[in-house]
Amino acid sequence: MPFFKSEAVVLQATDYAEYDKIVSLYTKNYGRIKGIARGAKRSQKRFGGALEPFTCNEVDFFEKEGHGLARLESCRILNPYTAISQDINKIAYGNYLLELVNILTPEREKHPEVFRLLLFFLNLLSEQSPREEILRIFELRLTSLLGYQPQFLQCVSCGQSFRLQEDYRFSIKKGGILCSGCHKGNQAFLSLSHGTIKLFQQVQQVSLVKLNRIRFSPASRGEGKAILLNFLEYHIGKKPKSLEFIEHLKQ
Amino acid sequence: MVNCPQPMQTLIQCLSGLPGIGEKTAIRLALFIMNQPEVDAMQLARSIIDVREKVSLCRKCFNFSDSDLCSICSNTKRDPGVLCVVESPGDLMAIEKTSHYRGRYHVLQGVIAPLEGIGPDQLKIRELVQRIDIDQIKEVILATNPTVNGNATALYISQQLLVSGVKITRIAQGVPSGGDIEYIDEVTLRNALDGRREMK
Numbered sequence: 529m530p531f532f533k534s535e536a537v538v539l540q541a542t543d544y545a546e547y548d549k550i551v552s553l554y555t556k557n558y559g560r561i562k563g564i565a566r567g568a569k570r571s572q573k574r575f576g577g578a579l580e581p582f583t584c585n586e587v588d589f590f591e592k593e594g595h596g597l598a599r600l601e602s603c604r605i606l607n608p609y610t611a612i613s614q615d616i617n618k619i620a621y622g623n624y625l626l627e628l629v630n631i632l633t634p635e636r637e638k639h640p641e642v643f644r645l646l647l648f649f650l651n652l653l654s655e656q657s658p659r660e661e662i663l664r665i666f667e668l669r670l671t672s673l674l675g676y677q678p679q680f681l682q683c684v685s686c687g688q689s690f691r692l693q694e695d696y697r698f699s700i701k702k703g704g705i706l707c708s709g710c711h712k713g714n715q716a717f718l719s720l721s722h723g724t725i726k727l728f729q730q731v732q733q734v735s736l737v738k739l740n741r742i743r744f745s746p747a748s749r750g751e752g753k754a755i756l757l758n759f760l761e762y763h764i765g766k767k768p769k770s771l772e773f774i775e776h777l778k779q
Numbered sequence: 780m781v782n783c784p785q786p787m788q789t790l791i792q793c794l795s796g797l798p799g800i801g802e803k804t805a806i807r808l809a810l811f812i813m814n815q816p817e818v819d820a821m822q823l824a825r826s827i828i829d830v831r832e833k834v835s836l837c838r839k840c841f842n843f844s845d846s847d848l849c850s851i852c853s854n855t856k857r858d859p860g861v862l863c864v865v866e867s868p869g870d871l872m873a874i875e876k877t878s879h880y881r882g883r884y885h886v887l888q889g890v891i892a893p894l895e896g897i898g899p900d901q902l903k904i905r906e907l908v909q910r911i912d913i914d915q916i917k918e919v920i921l922a923t924n925p926t927v928n929g930n931a932t933a934l935y936i937s938q939q940l941l942v943s944g945v946k947i948t949r950i951a952q953g954v955p956s957g958g959d960i961e962y963i964d965e966v967t968l969r970n971a972l973d974g975r976r977e978m979k
Contacts, residue, residue: 540894542895545798545799546798546799572955572964573962576963576964576966576967577925577964577966577967578964580926580927580966581894581927582927605964605965605966608965608966608969610966610969612927613927613930613931614930614934615934616931616934616935616938619893619927619930619931619934620893620931623893623894624893626894627893627894630894769893769894769895769896770893770894772893772896772898773891773893773898774893776898776899776900
């Protein structure tokens with residue numbers, strides 16, 4: 529029965545049967561893992577608050593052959609991210625980050641860069657006042673890491689590089705910008721300004737530490753939201769559930 | 780499925796659908812019911828029918844009740860100015876067991892859970908906001924669980940009640956009585972230190 533140890537962020541925990549919890553974790557060494565924490569509801573001593581979403585732990589787990597779920601043995605809290613759970617907007621935004629990782633990442637595929645990205649954004653959310661553009665930056669970076677990267681450097685149809693004199697629109701299906709020769713003014717494609725295209729190119733290319741300096745104009749905020757949410761919905765096949773709460777808070 | 784008469788099989792199937800009961804326990808319970816005096820078995824069956832037919836939600840607090848108003852809402856000896864907000868009737872029962880709280884309740888019938896798509900509109904939050912003015916509430920005690928979702932619900936409610944000017948408090952979080960500090964997780968200890976009280 530192989531034992532494993534890794535740093536992990538709790539993405540979701542749901543009650544299972546009388547005393548147990550089913551936990552979705554994003555681990556540094558093994559990617560996304562689904563596991564069962566036996567007795568987690570009954571005994572606070574064993575897991576305590578370690579299975580709350582956002583918590584970064586060092587987890588020990590093992591796997592029995594033929595069982596789809598890993599068995600969580602113990603958790604040692606490394607960072608509980610309490611600042612997130614004390615602010616309603618941070619909880620709403622944070623839940624969205626966790627849901628995207630939970631939906632978009634394949635199970636048991638190691639991707640330390642995704643783990644690093646998630647921790648970086650949880651730290652950002654924890655330390656600063658919440659801004660909605662953080663979500664857009666996260667969407668762009670996560671999709672790039674997972675192979676869904678929307679294309680903003682060149683027209684996805686003819687391959688011509690981005691030029692300032694061109695008028696561009698975004699194709700959800702093709703996953704990138706279309707030049708005027710290719711979109712032919714078709715209103716079905718979403719419009720976006722040069723400013724937004726250049727901003728998104730920057731977001732996709734700069735190092736993690738510099739991401740925090742990026743600010744969106746009101747126009748880019750609106751265009752980015754329309755494009756990226758539609759783009760994600762197209763790939764996921766549904767609207768992320770946590771978006772509804774974000775929208776509710778805005779009202 | 781075990782080889783037994785059809786009515787017993789149906790009973791075993793129904794019992795094994797209950798939380799924490801597997802097929803073996805369901806068989807044991809079914810055999811116990813079969814060996815019970817008929818009057819006891821009938822009483823059990825009647826009580827299950829009664830609970831479904833006669834119990835609904837209290838018009839005011841949304842706790843379980845067999846009349847329009849539950850026994851707590853209609854009790855004139857309870858403090859009408861203090862309202863304890865809980866997630867479920869189970870939480871209300873746990874607080875009632877202490878015999879320490881003399882105010883009234885408001886049962887939300889759930890908790891905000893964005894990852895499960897449960898938002899404020901699916902809970903009894905709007906009814907709570909309306910109650911503050913109608914019942915002239917002076918204090919609202921937010922007794923949702925100390926989880927991320929419980930905190931989200933408490934924060935959301937406090938935001939909604941801000942304009943009403945009512946006093947809003949949150950139940951304390953910290954070391955359980957009889958607990959051992961050495962074995963308590965750091966989040967709980969941190970909350971315990973933050974919520975410390977002066978000794979008089």
